[in-house]
Amino acid sequence: MEVLKLAPNETMQVHEMLNFKTVCMTTSKLMEGVVFDQDLKKLLEKDVRQSMTAITDLQNLLSKAPTIR
Template sequence: MEINALAYHETMDTHELLNFKTNCLIRSKLMQGICFDNDLKALMQKDVAQSVAAINELKQLYEKARTLH
């Protein structure tokens, strides 16, 4: 019997990762506005793109989460 859902501890871990990557995204976007170095700004833009991709991937996993409902 195959269960296609996350266990409760996996759900919590996924939630924590989603929060972390969201925080990374917010920080990079905010720091881009006050950064004057073009190389650093480009690096932060790359981090934003990677964070968005990671968040989308984590959201797909999070849809398989078990809840108490």
């Protein structure tokens, strides 16, 4: 059975998406504390939950990246 690996450029792109999603999630989490509108707060909480799922998925995808020695 052949093990599928990411190409180096794919690895870099997934890493960039992971960094971007982490920054977005951190921003949303920090904004939850300063927002008073309950609808906006719910949207931010939903964004944090979805971002955490996306971050986990991207980390799992990065586990298929080739190791560089």
